[in-house]
Amino acid sequence: MALYSGTFHENYAQDMAVFPTKLHWGLLIIFLILLFTCPLFFSDRILTILTMIGITIISVHGLNILVGYCGQISMGHAGFMAVGGYTSAILYAKLSFPFWAALPCGALAAGIAGLFFGLPSLKIKGFYLIMATIAAHFIIIWAIIQLYGLTGGADGLSVPRPRIGAIMLGTKTNYFYLVMVLACLATLIAHNIVRTRAGRAFIAIRDNDLAAEVMGISLWSYKLQAFFIGCVFAGVAGALLVHYISFASTDQFPFMDSVWYLGMLIVGGMGSTGGAIFGVVALKLLDELVTVIGPILSAAVAPQAAASVAIMSHGLIIIIFLIFEPRGLYHRWEMIKNYFRLWPFSHQE
Amino acid sequence: MEKDKNVKLRIENISLSFGGVNALIDVSMEIRDNEILAIIGPNGAGKTALLNCINGFYKPQKGEIYYKGQKITRMRPDKLAKLGIARAFQNIELYAGLTTQDNIMAARHVLMRQNFVAGALYLGWALKEEIAHRQIAEEIIDFLEIAPIRKTHVGVLPYGMQKRVELGRALALEPNLLLLDEPMAGMNLEEKEDIARFILDIYEGQGATYSNTPILRDGIRSIVLVEHDMGVVMDIADRIIVLDFGRKIAEGTPAEIKSNPKVISAYLGEEE
Numbered sequence: 001m002a003l004y005s006g007t008f009h010e011n012y013a014q015d016m017a018v019f020p021t022k023l024h025w026g027l028l029i030i031f032l033i034l035l036f037t038c039p040l041f042f043s044d045r046i047l048t049i050l051t052m053i054g055i056t057i058i059s060v061h062g063l064n065i066l067v068g069y070c071g072q073i074s075m076g077h078a079g080f081m082a083v084g085g086y087t088s089a090i091l092y093a094k095l096s097f098p099f100w101a102a103l104p105c106g107a108l109a110a111g112i113a114g115l116f117f118g119l120p121s122l123k124i125k126g127f128y129l130i131m132a133t134i135a136a137h138f139i140i141i142w143a144i145i146q147l148y149g150l151t152g153g154a155d156g157l158s159v160p161r162p163r164i165g166a167i168m169l170g171t172k173t174n175y176f177y178l179v180m181v182l183a184c185l186a187t188l189i190a191h192n193i194v195r196t197r198a199g200r201a202f203i204a205i206r207d208n209d210l211a212a213e214v215m216g217i218s219l220w221s222y223k224l225q226a227f228f229i230g231c232v233f234a235g236v237a238g239a240l241l242v243h244y245i246s247f248a249s250t251d252q253f254p255f256m257d258s259v260w261y262l263g264m265l266i267v268g269g270m271g272s273t274g275g276a277i278f279g280v281v282a283l284k285l286l287d288e289l290v291t292v293i294g295p296i297l298s299a300a301v302a303p304q305a306a307a308s309v310a311i312m313s314h315g316l317i318i319i320i321f322l323i324f325e326p327r328g329l330y331h332r333w334e335m336i337k338n339y340f341r342l343w344p345f346s347h348q349e
Numbered sequence: 350m351e352k353d354k355n356v357k358l359r360i361e362n363i364s365l366s367f368g369g370v371n372a373l374i375d376v377s378m379e380i381r382d383n384e385i386l387a388i389i390g391p392n393g394a395g396k397t398a399l400l401n402c403i404n405g406f407y408k409p410q411k412g413e414i415y416y417k418g419q420k421i422t423r424m425r426p427d428k429l430a431k432l433g434i435a436r437a438f439q440n441i442e443l444y445a446g447l448t449t450q451d452n453i454m455a456a457r458h459v460l461m462r463q464n465f466v467a468g469a470l471y472l473g474w475a476l477k478e479e480i481a482h483r484q485i486a487e488e489i490i491d492f493l494e495i496a497p498i499r500k501t502h503v504g505v506l507p508y509g510m511q512k513r514v515e516l517g518r519a520l521a522l523e524p525n526l527l528l529l530d531e532p533m534a535g536m537n538l539e540e541k542e543d544i545a546r547f548i549l550d551i552y553e554g555q556g557a558t559y560s561n562t563p564i565l566r567d568g569i570r571s572i573v574l575v576e577h578d579m580g581v582v583m584d585i586a587d588r589i590i591v592l593d594f595g596r597k598i599a600e601g602t603p604a605e606i607k608s609n610p611k612v613i614s615a616y617l618g619e620e621e
Binding site for chain 1: 404406425426427429430431435436438442443444445446447451454455456457458459461463464465467468469470471475476479480483484487518522
């Protein structure tokens with residue numbers, strides 16, 4: 001990686017910094033200002049889209065640590081979101097926990113569920129682990145439907161509008177702020193985890209588990225840690241989703257979501273924090289594009305066309321990325337940045 | 350016993366078999382302080398299997414292994430790394446998705462204390478710890494002369510460089526016992542000479558040159574070298590053990606091994 005012209009790292013702290021120059025800090029601050037002034041410019045509809053993107057980013061960060069960094073493929077991510085969502089909803093609606101306590105409890109419950117369903121990863125990997133995590137999803141959803149007294153079963157559970165002290169979070173604007181603050185925190189935490197000791201251990205396990213063990217990394221401990229961390233992120237996202245809609249139901253956590261989350265990682269680029277964000281934004285924007293062209297299609301082709309366009313476009317995009325840019329959008333973005341880093345005096349071709 | 354004092358690792362009568370194949374048959378040996386021990390033998394003699402037993406990959410069916418007097422025969426590999434046994438592999442087993450620098454940092458794992466919560470917050474002591482270990486990683490990078498590839502992903506490095514990064518990763522564990530499985534396989538003469546010099550430098554220690562990095566300053570006083578290049582082995586090993594078809598057939602100084610009729614027949618075949 002080339003350094004920007006005129007910058008020199010004089011100590012290791014500078015070399016390890018995420019934002020190495022004042023320019024980066026400036027761009028970050030401008031981005032944050034733009035992000036948090038969005039409610040001033042945009043309609044409720046766009047705020048809803050952005051809020052959903054924020055929630056999904058939190059969830060996909062977790063999946064990225066688990067799949068992209070630790071290499072433990074999970075297809076039960078929506079199930080773990082459901083654990084977080086339901087726990088938080090029950091604590092808030094039935095046991096009148098305050099919102100600020102119910103949300104972390106939901107996250108923790110999802111993490112513990114992750115630890116439990118992560119146990120098979122100690123013995124199996126790859127395809128078999130995928131099957132085990134798919135089973136985890138259906139076991140969780142089945143348990144939620146069976147525990148009728150607690151969860152409302154198939155009828156769902158309505159949750160009062162969230163509030164922290166006197167601040168009502170029910171409005172779209174306030175909830176947008178809540179989600180964005182948490183999404184920024186999740187991004188920071190996810191990035192810090194993967195660039196420090198635990199993150200290197202995860203990558204070591206992903207790239208070469210035998211060598212990792214010889215180098216002193218306890219496989220079972222770090223695989224379970226990856227499941228725990230990944231599912232805590234999922235739990236936060238699930239809780240935010242349930243409280244946003246003010247209703248908890250198993251329909252909010254369909255199995256296909258787990259698949260699309262993996263798809264988002266493929267499109268964005270597995271194993272990079274930026275990739276998780278890029279992937280979520282790309283596929284969510286594709287969804288919006290589909291809602292725009294869907295009606296046109298159904299008018300032009302057939303009434304049923306619109307419904308299948310969404311799912312087909314997702315599948316198509318994922319296949320295109322797997323073939324033409326398997327390292328994802330974020331890799332492309334890094335290449336573009338590297339090009340302009342030396343531009344126009346590049347000596348590389 | 351006086352002799353026992355400087356024994357770092359003792360292997361007592363280990364046997365290892367896979368189904369009907371006997372990889373190791375009743376092998377006993379010791380690795381002492383202050384020596385470079387070479388293990389040689391024809392292909393399939395059981396050299397790598399022996400290292401795998403020391404490493405905890407294979408559990409021998411019979412026999413015991415003691416490290417500094419402690420029984421380690423059925424310990425997990427990661428526990429052994431914490432005890433101070435490091436290894437560089439024959440076939441490169443680096444973390445392809447990490448840079449040279451991060452491969453070496455990843456090996457600092459056992460010597461770092463932070464958990465993922467401290468790492469996630471990245472405040473105060475976690476940051477300090479990262480910097481302290483980065484400093485040592487940089488000294489190792491400097492010692493092995495791989496500074497130009499510090500930020501290169503190891504997957505794209507040429508073979509010789511990958512071998513060198515592997516050596517660096519083993520060093521970063523700060524081991525008491527270093528196992529090198531064919532560190533010069535597939536190298537040309539110049540690269541072999543480089544690696545031989547590194548091994549001797551690691552063994553001897555660099556003293557004041559790297560005064561802040563204990564592992565480079567004091568050296569590693571027990572090195573096991575599995576190698577096919579007889580020239581190298583005869584030049585740098587203090588003691589040689591010869592394996593053939595899973596059995597130890599000879600042990601001694603390079604001069605003794607050179608004239609041992611069993612060794613000659615193992616390598617060249619019986620005279621008619």
